[in-house]
Amino acid sequence: MQASRKLLLASIIVGMATTATADWDSFWHHKKVAMHNCKIDYLRNQSWPQPFLEHDAYKVRGPFETMANNGWRLHNTLSHEVFRPDDSILTAVGRNRVQWIATQTPANHRHIYVLQAATPEDTQRRVASVEEALAGLATVGVPPQVYVTAKVPTMASGEWNAQLSRKRREQMVAPKLQSDNTGTN
Numbered sequence: 001m002q003a004s005r006k007l008l009l010a011s012i013i014v015g016m017a018t019t020a021t022a023d024w025d026s027f028w029h030h031k032k033v034a035m036h037n038c039k040i041d042y043l044r045n046q047s048w049p050q051p052f053l054e055h056d057a058y059k060v061r062g063p064f065e066t067m068a069n070n071g072w073r074l075h076n077t078l079s080h081e082v083f084r085p086d087d088s089i090l091t092a093v094g095r096n097r098v099q100w101i102a103t104q105t106p107a108n109h110r111h112i113y114v115l116q117a118a119t120p121e122d123t124q125r126r127v128a129s130v131e132e133a134l135a136g137l138a139t140v141g142v143p144p145q146v147y148v149t150a151k152v153p154t155m156a157s158g159e160w161n162a163q164l165s166r167k168r169r170e171q172m173v174a175p176k177l178q179s180d181n182t183g184t185n
Helices: 001-020 023-045 050-075 092-104 120-135 157-169
Strands: 110-115 147-149
Touching: 050 110, 092 110, 092 120, 110 120, 120 147
Parallel strands: 110 147
Antiparallel strands: none
Protein backbone atom coordinates (compact mmCIF):
# COMPACT_ATOMS: atom_id res chain seq x y z
CA MET A 1 0.00 0.00 0.00
CA GLN A 2 2.73 2.41 1.00
CA ALA A 3 4.82 1.41 -2.00
CA SER A 4 1.94 2.13 -4.36
CA ARG A 5 1.52 5.57 -2.79
CA LYS A 6 5.21 6.32 -3.29
CA LEU A 7 4.99 5.09 -6.86
CA LEU A 8 1.94 7.25 -7.53
CA LEU A 9 3.60 10.29 -5.97
CA ALA A 10 6.78 9.71 -7.98
CA SER A 11 4.85 9.40 -11.25
CA ILE A 12 2.95 12.63 -10.52
CA ILE A 13 6.20 14.49 -9.79
CA VAL A 14 7.85 13.16 -12.96
CA GLY A 15 4.75 14.00 -15.01
CA MET A 16 4.66 17.55 -13.69
CA ALA A 17 8.35 18.04 -14.30
CA THR A 18 8.11 17.01 -17.95
CA THR A 19 5.00 19.09 -18.76
CA ALA A 20 6.24 22.25 -17.07
CA THR A 21 9.11 22.81 -19.48
CA ALA A 22 8.99 25.98 -21.56
CA ASP A 23 11.70 28.23 -22.92
CA TRP A 24 11.95 31.91 -22.09
CA ASP A 25 10.86 33.19 -25.54
CA SER A 26 7.60 31.26 -25.59
CA PHE A 27 6.71 32.72 -22.21
CA TRP A 28 7.17 36.31 -23.41
CA HIS A 29 5.44 35.62 -26.72
CA HIS A 30 2.30 34.32 -24.98
CA LYS A 31 2.40 37.22 -22.54
CA LYS A 32 2.58 39.74 -25.43
CA VAL A 33 -0.36 38.07 -27.19
CA ALA A 34 -2.37 38.01 -23.97
CA MET A 35 -1.63 41.69 -23.30
CA HIS A 36 -2.55 42.60 -26.87
CA ASN A 37 -5.86 40.71 -26.60
CA CYS A 38 -6.52 42.37 -23.25
CA LYS A 39 -5.93 45.80 -24.83
CA ILE A 40 -8.28 45.00 -27.73
CA ASP A 41 -10.97 43.83 -25.31
CA TYR A 42 -10.53 47.02 -23.26
CA LEU A 43 -10.88 49.24 -26.35
CA ARG A 44 -13.94 47.30 -27.53
CA ASN A 45 -15.59 47.75 -24.16
CA GLN A 46 -14.81 51.48 -24.17
CA SER A 47 -16.30 52.07 -27.63
CA TRP A 48 -19.37 49.85 -27.19
CA PRO A 49 -22.13 50.18 -28.51
CA GLN A 50 -21.03 52.70 -31.15
CA PRO A 51 -19.61 50.22 -33.70
CA PHE A 52 -22.85 48.23 -33.70
CA LEU A 53 -25.44 51.03 -33.86
CA GLU A 54 -25.26 51.61 -37.61
CA HIS A 55 -25.63 47.92 -38.42
CA ASP A 56 -28.58 47.60 -36.05
CA ALA A 57 -30.29 50.65 -37.54
CA TYR A 58 -29.77 49.27 -41.04
CA LYS A 59 -31.38 45.96 -40.07
CA VAL A 60 -34.34 47.77 -38.47
CA ARG A 61 -34.92 50.02 -41.49
CA GLY A 62 -34.82 47.13 -43.97
CA PRO A 63 -38.43 45.92 -43.61
CA PHE A 64 -39.79 49.47 -43.75
CA GLU A 65 -37.86 50.20 -46.94
CA THR A 66 -39.23 46.99 -48.44
CA MET A 67 -42.78 48.05 -47.53
CA ALA A 68 -42.25 51.50 -49.06
CA ASN A 69 -40.84 50.00 -52.26
CA ASN A 70 -43.79 47.60 -52.48
CA GLY A 71 -46.17 50.54 -52.01
CA TRP A 72 -44.55 52.47 -54.85
CA ARG A 73 -44.65 49.36 -57.03
CA LEU A 74 -48.36 48.94 -56.29
CA HIS A 75 -48.99 52.61 -57.03
CA ASN A 76 -47.02 52.54 -60.30
CA THR A 77 -48.68 49.39 -61.66
CA LEU A 78 -50.97 49.98 -64.62
CA SER A 79 -53.72 47.38 -64.35
CA HIS A 80 -56.41 46.24 -66.80
CA GLU A 81 -58.67 49.24 -66.08
CA VAL A 82 -56.36 51.79 -67.78
CA PHE A 83 -56.20 49.89 -71.08
CA ARG A 84 -58.95 49.54 -73.66
CA PRO A 85 -60.16 45.91 -73.66
CA ASP A 86 -60.38 45.54 -77.43
CA ASP A 87 -56.91 46.74 -78.52
CA SER A 88 -54.86 47.17 -75.26
CA ILE A 89 -54.20 50.86 -75.86
CA LEU A 90 -53.96 53.31 -72.94
CA THR A 91 -57.10 55.24 -72.07
CA ALA A 92 -57.04 58.92 -71.08
CA VAL A 93 -56.86 57.89 -67.42
CA GLY A 94 -53.90 55.65 -68.25
CA ARG A 95 -52.08 58.46 -70.06
CA ASN A 96 -52.63 60.72 -67.04
CA ARG A 97 -51.21 58.02 -64.73
CA VAL A 98 -48.16 57.59 -66.98
CA GLN A 99 -47.63 61.36 -67.00
CA TRP A 100 -47.93 61.56 -63.21
CA ILE A 101 -45.50 58.67 -62.68
CA ALA A 102 -43.01 60.15 -65.16
CA THR A 103 -43.07 63.65 -63.72
CA GLN A 104 -44.18 63.56 -60.08
CA THR A 105 -42.84 60.41 -58.41
CA PRO A 106 -39.41 60.52 -56.76
CA ALA A 107 -36.61 59.74 -59.21
CA ASN A 108 -35.66 56.47 -57.52
CA HIS A 109 -39.25 55.18 -57.84
CA ARG A 110 -39.88 56.16 -61.48
CA HIS A 111 -40.65 52.71 -62.81
CA ILE A 112 -43.85 51.80 -64.62
CA TYR A 113 -45.19 48.28 -64.17
CA VAL A 114 -47.61 47.04 -66.82
CA LEU A 115 -49.89 44.22 -65.74
CA GLN A 116 -49.52 41.20 -67.98
CA ALA A 117 -52.42 40.69 -70.41
CA ALA A 118 -54.08 37.41 -71.40
CA THR A 119 -51.83 36.96 -74.44
CA PRO A 120 -48.21 37.96 -75.09
CA GLU A 121 -49.31 40.04 -78.09
CA ASP A 122 -51.69 42.10 -75.94
CA THR A 123 -48.94 42.56 -73.37
CA GLN A 124 -46.57 43.83 -76.08
CA ARG A 125 -49.25 46.25 -77.31
CA ARG A 126 -49.70 47.53 -73.74
CA VAL A 127 -45.97 48.09 -73.31
CA ALA A 128 -45.75 49.81 -76.71
CA SER A 129 -48.68 52.06 -75.79
CA VAL A 130 -47.03 53.06 -72.50
CA GLU A 131 -43.69 53.73 -74.23
CA GLU A 132 -45.49 55.82 -76.86
CA ALA A 133 -47.14 57.87 -74.11
CA LEU A 134 -43.74 58.34 -72.44
CA ALA A 135 -42.17 59.47 -75.72
CA GLY A 136 -44.68 62.32 -75.93
CA LEU A 137 -43.73 63.66 -72.48
CA ALA A 138 -40.98 66.12 -71.64
CA THR A 139 -39.32 64.50 -68.62
CA VAL A 140 -36.36 65.77 -66.65
CA GLY A 141 -33.58 63.21 -66.33
CA VAL A 142 -33.83 59.58 -67.30
CA PRO A 143 -37.28 58.50 -68.51
CA PRO A 144 -38.99 55.78 -66.46
CA GLN A 145 -38.35 52.15 -67.31
CA VAL A 146 -41.32 50.00 -68.28
CA TYR A 147 -41.56 46.51 -66.77
CA VAL A 148 -44.10 43.74 -67.23
CA THR A 149 -45.49 42.23 -64.03
CA ALA A 150 -47.83 39.36 -63.28
CA LYS A 151 -48.56 40.58 -59.74
CA VAL A 152 -52.12 41.89 -59.67
CA PRO A 153 -52.47 44.92 -57.38
CA THR A 154 -55.08 44.59 -54.67
CA MET A 155 -57.81 47.12 -55.26
CA ALA A 156 -61.19 47.80 -53.73
CA SER A 157 -63.86 50.42 -54.11
CA GLY A 158 -63.92 53.43 -51.82
CA GLU A 159 -67.35 52.39 -50.56
CA TRP A 160 -66.05 48.99 -49.45
CA ASN A 161 -63.04 50.59 -47.69
CA ALA A 162 -65.29 53.09 -45.90
CA GLN A 163 -67.64 50.31 -44.79
CA LEU A 164 -64.70 48.31 -43.46
CA SER A 165 -63.40 51.33 -41.52
CA ARG A 166 -66.85 51.99 -40.04
CA LYS A 167 -67.21 48.38 -38.87
CA ARG A 168 -63.78 48.48 -37.28
CA ARG A 169 -64.62 51.69 -35.39
CA GLU A 170 -67.96 50.27 -34.21
CA GLN A 171 -66.31 47.14 -32.81
CA MET A 172 -63.60 49.06 -30.99
CA VAL A 173 -63.79 48.93 -27.20
CA ALA A 174 -64.32 52.32 -25.57
CA PRO A 175 -61.22 53.45 -23.65
CA LYS A 176 -61.50 53.58 -19.85
CA LEU A 177 -59.24 55.06 -17.23
CA GLN A 178 -58.34 52.78 -14.36
CA SER A 179 -59.63 53.79 -10.95
CA ASP A 180 -57.07 54.74 -8.34
CA ASN A 181 -56.95 51.78 -5.93
CA THR A 182 -53.63 52.62 -4.29
CA GLY A 183 -55.17 54.00 -1.09
CA THR A 184 -53.41 57.35 -1.38
CA ASN A 185 -55.00 60.68 -2.26
